[in-house]
Amino acid sequence: MKQSILVTGGAGFIGSHCCVELLDHNFNVIVLDNLSNSSIKVLDRIKKITGKELHFIQGDIRDKVLLDQVFTQHHIDAVIHFAGLKAVGESMQVPLTYFDNNISGSITLLQAMQQHRIGHLVFSSSATVYGENYPSPLHEDLPTAQPTNNYGYSKLAVEQILQATAKANDLWSFALLRYFNPIGAHQSGLIGEDPNGIPNNLLPYVTQTAMGKREVLSIYGHDYPTQDGTGVRDFIHVVDLAHAHVKALQYLFTHKPSVGIWNIGTGTGYSVLEVVKRFEQVNQLKLNYQFVERRAGDVAVCFADANKAKQDLGFVAEHNLDDMLRDVWHWQSQNPDGYA
Ligand code: NAD
Numbered sequence: 001m002k003q004s005i006l007v008t009g010g011a012g013f014i015g016s017h018c019c020v021e022l023l024d025h026n027f028n029v030i031v032l033d034n035l036s037n038s039s040i041k042v043l044d045r046i047k048k049i050t051g052k053e054l055h056f057i058q059g060d061i062r063d064k065v066l067l068d069q070v071f072t073q074h075h076i077d078a079v080i081h082f083a084g085l086k087a088v089g090e091s092m093q094v095p096l097t098y099f100d101n102n103i104s105g106s107i108t109l110l111q112a113m114q115q116h117r118i119g120h121l122v123f124s125s126s127a128t129v130y131g132e133n134y135p136s137p138l139h140e141d142l143p144t145a146q147p148t149n150n151y152g153y154s155k156l157a158v159e160q161i162l163q164a165t166a167k168a169n170d171l172w173s174f175a176l177l178r179y180f181n182p183i184g185a186h187q188s189g190l191i192g193e194d195p196n197g198i199p200n201n202l203l204p205y206v207t208q209t210a211m212g213k214r215e216v217l218s219i220y221g222h223d224y225p226t227q228d229g230t231g232v233r234d235f236i237h238v239v240d241l242a243h244a245h246v247k248a249l250q251y252l253f254t255h256k257p258s259v260g261i262w263n264i265g266t267g268t269g270y271s272v273l274e275v276v277k278r279f280e281q282v283n284q285l286k287l288n289y290q291f292v293e294r295r296a297g298d299v300a301v302c303f304a305d306a307n308k309a310k311q312d313l314g315f316v317a318e319h320n321l322d323d324m325l326r327d328v329w330h331w332q333s334q335n336p337d338g339y340a
């Protein structure tokens with residue numbers, strides 16, 4: 001019998017790619033999303049890519065009554081939990097909104113899972129939990145650090161809540177996936193990242209500048225102790241990241257660890273300037289960019305030790321930087337206004 005996965009936040013950037021991957025791997029998919037940062041149009045696109053249906057429920061993970069209905073009406077084997085807010089700057093202005101969505105929302109979800117005796121959950125964490133002070137590559141055994149922003153705090157808090165909850169009884173089996181920098185888009189050009197307003201993250205800013213929507217890309221910092229003075233990150237193709245979730249799910253089903261923590265990156269760092277130059281080369285265009293002051297809160301270098309995910313989950317990222325930059329431009333040029 002097919003296994004059924006509840007995907008919270010499944011209409012979002014990473015969630016939508018994960019739904020494709022799950023359907024391709026023959027899982028039933030039930031998406032719960034309040035569409036606060038995504039479009040209903042994603043669902044048709046997923047169907048077009050996979051030729052398969054998913055079940056969509058528009059609603060909020062903080063809605064206890066709804067969650068009870070979802071778990072009563074659907075047979076669910078595991079949950080992949082993407083739903084949450086993710087804008088670092090905004091999290092400093094409205095901390096309680098972030099804590100409510102990301103922390104209280106996760107607790108409400110766990111309570112409903114407990115009530116319905118569903119113990120498997122994959123959680124979207126972030127490399128941000130390592131803080132600023134460790135040299136890369138970052139290994140899962142490093143102690144986590146106090147995050148510098150409220151978004152990061154909410155991720156660390158949920159990680160800690162999951163670890164404490166798992167100790168209490170053997171119902172639980174949690175995968176904490178610490179994503180590095182997800183970029184790219186599905187090769188079809190049908191789904192991709194569609195940020196609201198002015199993008200904070202590098203790639204959406206790059207593609208919107210290439211489109212002429214933004215005048216100039218500001219590269220934050222040209223004086224880092226890196227090969228060209230710009231920051232270094234571990235960029236991972238969102239399709240690889242989605243695949244890692246299927247691997248993590250399979251691991252939970254077969255090994256049932258109480259808690260497993262895995263970095264999901266490629267293990268290779270590229271500088272911002274390298275990314276910009278490769279983007280120009282791969283897509284045969286010129287990008288208008290300038291160097292400006294460092295951005296507060298940024299680290300010089302951040303990349304993963306990706307060995308644990310390889311050993312335990314058999315996960316290795318398959319797409320290279322050129323693939324990511326080609327696919328993200330394909331998405332943006334096919335959908336100049338995203339899903340609008
Ligand atoms: P996204 O905003 O595109 O997707 C999140 C989805 O969750 C959206 O569709 C949104 O409508 C939904 N949502 C938000 N709050 C909800 C709620 N209370 N109830 C129901 N639905 C809700 O973000 P993404 O980039 O796809 O990120 C997915 C997850 O991965 C998030 O938890 C994010 O913090 C985490 N993460 C993302 C990155 C990244 O670079 N994109 C890096 C590390 C971790």
Ligand code: UD1
Nearest residue numbers: 088126128200201202205218219220231233272295297298
């Ligand atoms: C950021 C968040 C991190 C979050 C992740 C995914 C911060 C400090 N960190 O990571 O918590 O998990 O996004 O949402 O916000 N850059 C430019 N110009 C731009 C944008 C970015 O030069 O217009 C540079 C940055 O300085 C950085 C690199 O590009 O060196 C990547 O930035 P970004 O895409 O924002 O990701 P992170 O900062 O790594």
